[in-house]
Amino acid sequence: MRIATWNVNSLRSRIDRVEAFLQRHEVDVLALQETKAREDQLPLMGLEALGYDVAVAGTNQWNGVALISRVGLDDVRVGFDAMPGYGDPVAAESRAIGARCGGVDVWSLYVPNGRKPDDPHYVYKLDWLARLREAAGSWLEGDTALVGDWNICPTDDDVFDPAQFQKSTHVTPPERAAFQAFLDDGYVEVTREHAPGYTYWDYYRQRFERDRGLKIDFVVASPSLAGRVRGAFIDRDERDPAQGTGSPSDHAPVVVDLD
Numbered sequence: 541m542r543i544a545t546w547n548v549n550s551l552r553s554r555i556d557r558v559e560a561f562l563q564r565h566e567v568d569v570l571a572l573q574e575t576k577a578r579e580d581q582l583p584l585m586g587l588e589a590l591g592y593d594v595a596v597a598g599t600n601q602w603n604g605v606a607l608i609s610r611v612g613l614d615d616v617r618v619g620f621d622a623m624p625g626y627g628d629p630v631a632a633e634s635r636a637i638g639a640r641c642g643g644v645d646v647w648s649l650y651v652p653n654g655r656k657p658d659d660p661h662y663v664y665k666l667d668w669l670a671r672l673r674e675a676a677g678s679w680l681e682g683d684t685a686l687v688g689d690w691n692i693c694p695t696d697d698d699v700f701d702p703a704q705f706q707k708s709t710h711v712t713p714p715e716r717a718a719f720q721a722f723l724d725d726g727y728v729e730v731t732r733e734h735a736p737g738y739t740y741w742d743y744y745r746q747r748f749e750r751d752r753g754l755k756i757d758f759v760v761a762s763p764s765l766a767g768r769v770r771g772a773f774i775d776r777d778e779r780d781p782a783q784g785t786g787s788p789s790d791h792a793p794v795v796v797d798l799d
């Protein structure tokens with residue numbers, strides 16, 4: 541079974557790339573983030589024609605998550621228990637969708653960015669992660685995959701230049717502690733051993749061409765699922781402007797193979 545996660549940075553803009561990616565790599569389940577559209581705006585007919593079931597959550601041109609599966613899509617859940625919202629007034633955001641896919645509970649997660657350490661969005665990010673951890677505690681016993689854009693660099697090795705990020709989000713001790721808390725609870729990040737390298741490169745100043753990126757996209761698995769992992773890789777070609785049709789997302793897909 542092959543599971544992949546990809547912050548696609550607008551599904552409408554990159555539907556051709558998504559369809560080609562699924563076929564090229566024979567992906568069974570693809571979790572998408574930042575689909576950037578309402579559910580009724582997404583071009584899903586091509587995916588369905590390829591034999592995939594699709595579940596999406598999106599309310600506007602921001603955020604948005606989806607699950608695309610050819611091994612079943614059951615017990616679809618939009619959001620998790622006590623998932624916080626944001627804004628004034630507080631509104632729910634489309635940042636989490638889960639479903640049972642081929643016997644695995646897969647969650648597509650788009651963790652809030654945080655913006656700046658002194659921004660209210662940073663407080664929201666930490667609260668969002670804490671609430672997710674509370675919910676995920678009850679999922680540890682089964683085969684569970686928490687996949688997506690975590691917007692956290694857990695170590696300095698996940699940042700092209702840690703000195704440039706000393707006053708930025710993604711690398712602060714509270715964010716890293718929030719990520720580590722999932723591992724302390726028993727979850728396992730399964731891609732690092734098999735797939736070194738970055739997963740995100742800003743469009744700014746040829747960051748991809750100079751490999752000045754961040755590793756922020758992860759597959760965090762329950763213990764039983766982690767034991768089934770046989771390999772993983774980052775599809776850098778999907779981030780390469782010279783590959784494929786149209787402009788790429790600023791993220792590369794991360795692919796994991798399960799026994």
